[in-house]
Amino acid sequence: MKNKINFNEPYITGNELENIKRVFKENKFYGDGVFTKNCHQKITEILGKKNILLTDSCSSALDIVALCIRDEIGSGEVIMPSYTFPSTANAFAKVGIKIVFAEIQNTNMTISIEDVLKRINRNTRAIVMVHYGSFLGDILKLKEICSKKKIILIEDAAQAFGSKLNGHSAGTFGDFGCFSFHETKNLHAGLSGALYIKKNNYFKKCQMIWERGTNRQELLKGLTDKYTWREIGGSYYPSELQASFLDSQLNFVRENISYRKKLYEKYNEFLRDLKTDGKLYFPDLPAELSSNYHSFYILTKNSHQNLLLRNFLEERKISSYIGYIPLHSSPMGSRLGNFKKDLPITNKYSERVVRLPFHNNMKLKDVKYVCSVIEEFYDGI
Numbered sequence: 001m002k003n004k005i006n007f008n009e010p011y012i013t014g015n016e017l018e019n020i021k022r023v024f025k026e027n028k029f030y031g032d033g034v035f036t037k038n039c040h041q042k043i044t045e046i047l048g049k050k051n052i053l054l055t056d057s058c059s060s061a062l063d064i065v066a067l068c069i070r071d072e073i074g075s076g077e078v079i080m081p082s083y084t085f086p087s088t089a090n091a092f093a094k095v096g097i098k099i100v101f102a103e104i105q106n107t108n109m110t111i112s113i114e115d116v117l118k119r120i121n122r123n124t125r126a127i128v129m130v131h132y133g134s135f136l137g138d139i140l141k142l143k144e145i146c147s148k149k150k151i152i153l154i155e156d157a158a159q160a161f162g163s164k165l166n167g168h169s170a171g172t173f174g175d176f177g178c179f180s181f182h183e184t185k186n187l188h189a190g191l192s193g194a195l196y197i198k199k200n201n202y203f204k205k206c207q208m209i210w211e212r213g214t215n216r217q218e219l220l221k222g223l224t225d226k227y228t229w230r231e232i233g234g235s236y237y238p239s240e241l242q243a244s245f246l247d248s249q250l251n252f253v254r255e256n257i258s259y260r261k262k263l264y265e266k267y268n269e270f271l272r273d274l275k276t277d278g279k280l281y282f283p284d285l286p287a288e289l290s291s292n293y294h295s296f297y298i299l300t301k302n303s304h305q306n307l308l309l310r311n312f313l314e315e316r317k318i319s320s321y322i323g324y325i326p327l328h329s330s331p332m333g334s335r336l337g338n339f340k341k342d343l344p345i346t347n348k349y350s351e352r353v354v355r356l357p358f359h360n361n362m363k364l365k366d367v368k369y370v371c372s373v374i375e376e377f378y379d380g381i
């Protein structure tokens, strides 16, 4: 009997335990130790940028950003896509910043520049670009708009660690880039994340927020003889146990991506005819994008077909998943004054997304099997 094909399985390199044992030798567990520093250095090398803070999640990285810029934003607004994970909005809502949801542009599910332009007004202080799946969206256009209009640009690159556009890393185009190392991501530490901060003055402030709102880092550098409360902050870094786990995984970023590329290309190949026949749709990757191949999704004709297909897959022991449930139409979104009818394009596409199984333990023959089941489904309708 065929084994179940899981939607996700956490990536394991085999070197994690050795690194965790080294934490016991170091005898320093709480965080900001040698493994956190290793991660900072490796992430700096991978992204080609300094000013990195390892966090306990991408949600925390976003929280730090919101705490850092909330005084500057004041009674202003932040624009973000409704098609995102709640953490993107939580960070800003928590500190009382007004959120304006924008449409996605099309089937790559990233924010629509055209719609953003309609929503920018004199209160707009920041815009969040959320990279989705294997795509980066129109980050270059958004960067140009933000620098012209002096708007802070934040990248929620939770899913995009290791992707590059024209040679520049996702998460490093804007003023801030937030990454996730949750176990559902390409690389992980169970839970973890990272924050890239472009400007040195923001970096200093974020570092204090990260360090429980104190200037303890200055004490460690010998720049002061005691540390005090300087910012509203939190305990945002991971323990050394998590950092050591991630440290061992960061050595495998290239291997991780190149295997995922093979899986992605197989999906692409086996589903192409169904796409050509107009039975389902998936967007093509732009030539200038070097993706991290985080996920592969298809768009069904409508929400009913989405449900039927996912049930059909489940009956054949294949787990699939929907995309994000748009925030504007969520219970919290409506409590913040949004209405479902506000974002018709987001509604239309989000209910059609089916994310297919995608992880490094999958074999190419598993992809072939998933695609044959999808073909069988479409043959029958």
Ligand SMILES: Cc1ncc(COP(=O)(O)O)c(C=O)c1O
Pocket: 056, 057, 058, 059, 060, 084, 085, 087, 088, 130, 156, 158, 159, 179, 180, 181, 182, 192, 193
């Ligand atoms: C766009 C986006 N932002 C933030 C997060 C939260 O990441 P974490 O689980 O690391 O806090 C996720 C989770 O998948 C996400 O998809």
